[in-house]
Every structure is written in structure tokens, then in C-alpha cells.
Amino acid sequence: MLLDVEHRFAFGYDAYISESFLELRVQPKTTADQTVSSFVLAVGPPTRVHRYVDWNDNVTHHFTITRFHDRIEVASRSVVSTHPAPRAIAALGETVPADDLPYGLLDFLALGGPVQLTPALRAAHKAAAPPRAVSLGEHVLALGRYLASRFEYQKDVTRYDSTTEHFLKLEAGVCQDFAHLMLGLLRLSGIPCRYVSGYLHVERTRREASQSHAWIEFWAPSHGWIPFDPTHDRAIDERYVVVGHGRHYDDVPPNKGIYRGIARETLHAEVHTQVSAATALPHLTSETRPIPLQTFREAPVRRPDRTGLPIEDEQQQQQQQ
Structure with a gap:
């Protein structure tokens, strides 16, 4: 496209x-x-x-x-x-966490900035994470389903500098908040992941302004970085445009x-x-x-x-x- x-x-x-x-x-x-x-x-x-x-x-x-x-x-x-190349997330059979991660991925396992390590985040991870025997792909999809079932997309309740703690308390926010919480849950599971800043094209019947979009990418040893949109609980397609990558919003x-x-x-x-x-x-x-x-x-x-x-x-x- x-x-x-x-x-x-x-x-x-x-x-x-x-x-x-x-x-x-x-x-x-x-x-x-x-x-x-x-x-x-x-x-x-x-x-x-x-x-x-x-x-x-x-x-x-x-x-x-x-x-x-x-x-x-x-x-x-x-x-x-x-x-974008088609990627079947469910078919990723690697174990979690992966062994012998490259040194350059350690930044994308660290918690910090708006992704805050708090008791509330630990409790959310305990509720959301599947059993350890589950494969990498199923693990990511399980976390996505948890966010989709527990949190509501709602504008004007968080700010650009809101944290995972704010989102967990409100249980509502925008794509930036969904992305940050997904990063926190993945990192607590030992899965390297990064924030993606970009755009999502939506077909409209008339010219209407929107805002920039955010999603995440997680690391699979067999495939490298694989994108996932936790706001919509889906893999990305040709409507997504990448601008930048970072540990979280503050980087990009x-x-x-x-x-x-x-x-x-x-x-x-x-x-x-x-x-x-x-x-x-x-x-x-x-x-x-x-x-x-x-x-x-x-x-x-x-x-x-x-x-x-x-x-x-x-x-x-x-x-x-």
C-alpha cells in the first residue's frame, strides 16, 4: 500500500x-x-x-x-x-524467556521511565501471564487478550507523560498507554520488547484529523523483531507506518x-x-x-x-x- x-x-x-x-x-x-x-x-x-x-x-x-x-x-x-511480511505470532514456538540474549537487547528488558515497576504492575503480570510452559507466540497473544478484556480505549483521561501506574488505576487510556503496559508485562516475562511510534491509516468517508499511533515489537530468536498492536489486539498490516523505535515514548x-x-x-x-x-x-x-x-x-x-x-x-x- x-x-x-x-x-x-x-x-x-x-x-x-x-x-x-x-x-x-x-x-x-x-x-x-x-x-x-x-x-x-x-x-x-x-x-x-x-x-x-x-x-x-x-x-x-x-x-x-x-x-x-x-x-x-x-x-x-x-x-x-x-x-509487511506476514508473521504468524501463534506459531512462534520458542520458550520464554529465551536463553543467551544478545547484549544489545538488554535495554529492551529494563523497566523505567513511564513503564514503572510497581506492585500494581506485578499484580497485573501475575493475572495476565500464562503458564511458563506456553510458547513465546501464545504468551504474547495471552497478554494481548488480557489488555483487551480489562482496559478501555478512552481519550482525554491520560496525558503524554502518564505512566503504567496511571493506566492501571484508571483502566482506560489511549494507544500510548496500551503500548506501555504491554511493554511492562512482556519485560516482566523476560521478553525483550520496544515501543514503536508511527501512524495507522484508517479509511474515512471524509477528511478527518487523527493523531499519531503507537504499538510494540517483541523479540523472537527465530525471526527478530515482530510487531503487535495491543490497542487493537492484533498483528500489524499494511496500514501501519513506522516512524521510530525506543524503550518507551520518552525515546521517540x-x-x-x-x-x-x-x-x-x-x-x-x-x-x-x-x-x-x-x-x-x-x-x-x-x-x-x-x-x-x-x-x-x-x-x-x-x-x-x-x-x-x-x-x-x-x-x-x-x-x-
């Missing part, structure tokens, strides 16, 4: 800020299951955009704006050909940043996906473009009622839903 993915952010400030720094992970990566044909990133106010590849091979863009401004806009557009947030100024910030983010009518290109084309938003050498007249706000603050981040 050839997919066209558009991802937009708009940061608004109720007073002019003097400086901002923003880091983005929105460029899909070419993997065995997908090929990126083109990627365009537009940023405003116009500034120089830098790019590097992080320790998980995720493409990361970042930029700084050092003149007064009260709005930042970012728009990315990708064309991705998805061609779509946006992360900081700004300097006494101002309140609002964030609006949306994703649009559609089947593309374009022809897939044999080689990746990538470019950056400016969005014409104005900046000022000196701050215009400051709006009133700025008392009690910090001079420097973190930017809001997009929760994956």
Missing part, C-alpha cells in the same frame, strides 16, 4: 517569546516492512533545520528560533510504501522542546493519512521548506497579566492516540 501521511503542529503563545528549541521525530524510516519514497518538512518562522540519526536509528530534526515570535508551525508530508516523542518567555502555550496537532495516487520513487527524496511566519528583533508591546508564569518552560508534547 502506498500511503500519503501529513502531520501538522501549531504552537501558539499568548505573549511573544524570545527563543524556542524544538526537536521532531516525524520522518518515517525505511525498514524491511516499508520503503520511504519522499519526505518534506516545513517549519515556520523560517530557520535552519538540522538533522541527525539517534541511537535507535530514528531520524531526528531540530531547530532553534532566536527572535521574538508568538507562533510556531511545523508540517511534514511523507509518501511511504508499506509491504513526535515533538519535544523548550521556550523562553513569560507566556502560556497551546498546542494543536493533527495527522491525515490517505492512499496515495503517486508513483513510488526508487530513491528517497527529502527537503525542508520555510513557512512564512513573522519574527521581531525586539518584542512588540507585551500583553498584560503575565504574573506568576515561568520565564522558561517546556513545550507541550503530542500524546499518541
Whole structure:
């Protein structure tokens, strides 16, 4: 499937800020299951955009704006050909946990960040984990069934910085929460696993905004990394587009940043996906473009009622839903 993915952010400030720094992970990566044909990133106010590849091979863009401004806009557009190989999870017959894991997988067995080792997580693992004699594939599917039966998909009850403890208490959340809890349960079973940030294409009768998506991959000695979507309790298909991998959300947030100024910030983010009518290109084309938003050498007249706000603050981040 050839997919066209558009991802937009708009940061608004109720007073002019003097400086901002923003880091983005929105460029899909070419993997065995997908090929990126083109990627365009537009940023405003116009500034120089830098790019590097992080320790998980995720493409990361970042930029700084050092003149007064009260709005930042970012728009990315990708064309991705998805061609996932079929994988029968139930047929994975390896034992759990596997013996002699490669050293590089140890990071993906550790608990930390939003995946918190607490009595509640241990209790959930005790309730969810099947007998040890069960194969790797059946073990993963049993944990998926547990999440599907116990937890409800519900927006606006958790935040981008919510933890497994919050999700276990509320028993409701979004894909980011389902992914984190699945990671915690798998790691307590000794199964290496990692967080996947990306997009899920859903057919719609009209153009309607959605958000980025999250799922997991677990390690099978016979096959390597195998994806699974705990929010929908299923293996992935050609509708899924991978942007990045990490130990958890904190490694691969779509946006992360900081700004300097006494101002309140609002964030609006949306994703649009559609089947593309374009022809897939044999080689990746990538470019950056400016969005014409104005900046000022000196701050215009400051709006009133700025008392009690910090001079420097973190930017809001997009929760994956």
C-alpha cells in the first residue's frame, strides 16, 4: 500500500517569546516492512533545520528560533510504501524467556521511565501471564487478550507523560498507554520488547484529523523483531507506518522542546493519512521548506497579566492516540 501521511503542529503563545528549541521525530524510516519514497518538512518562522540519526536509528530534526515570535508551525508530508511480511505470532514456538540474549537487547528488558515497576504492575503480570510452559507466540497473544478484556480505549483521561501506574488505576487510556503496559508485562516475562511510534491509516468517508499511533515489537530468536498492536489486539498490516523505535515514548516523542518567555502555550496537532495516487520513487527524496511566519528583533508591546508564569518552560508534547 502506498500511503500519503501529513502531520501538522501549531504552537501558539499568548505573549511573544524570545527563543524556542524544538526537536521532531516525524520522518518515517525505511525498514524491511516499508520503503520511504519522499519526505518534506516545513517549519515556520523560517530557520535552519538540522538533522541527525539517534541511537535507535530514528531520524531526528531540530531547530532553534532566536527572535521574538508568538507562533510556531511545523508540517511534514511523507509518501511511504508499506509491504509487511506476514508473521504468524501463534506459531512462534520458542520458550520464554529465551536463553543467551544478545547484549544489545538488554535495554529492551529494563523497566523505567513511564513503564514503572510497581506492585500494581506485578499484580497485573501475575493475572495476565500464562503458564511458563506456553510458547513465546501464545504468551504474547495471552497478554494481548488480557489488555483487551480489562482496559478501555478512552481519550482525554491520560496525558503524554502518564505512566503504567496511571493506566492501571484508571483502566482506560489511549494507544500510548496500551503500548506501555504491554511493554511492562512482556519485560516482566523476560521478553525483550520496544515501543514503536508511527501512524495507522484508517479509511474515512471524509477528511478527518487523527493523531499519531503507537504499538510494540517483541523479540523472537527465530525471526527478530515482530510487531503487535495491543490497542487493537492484533498483528500489524499494511496500514501501519513506522516512524521510530525506543524503550518507551520518552525515546521517540513526535515533538519535544523548550521556550523562553513569560507566556502560556497551546498546542494543536493533527495527522491525515490517505492512499496515495503517486508513483513510488526508487530513491528517497527529502527537503525542508520555510513557512512564512513573522519574527521581531525586539518584542512588540507585551500583553498584560503575565504574573506568576515561568520565564522558561517546556513545550507541550503530542500524546499518541
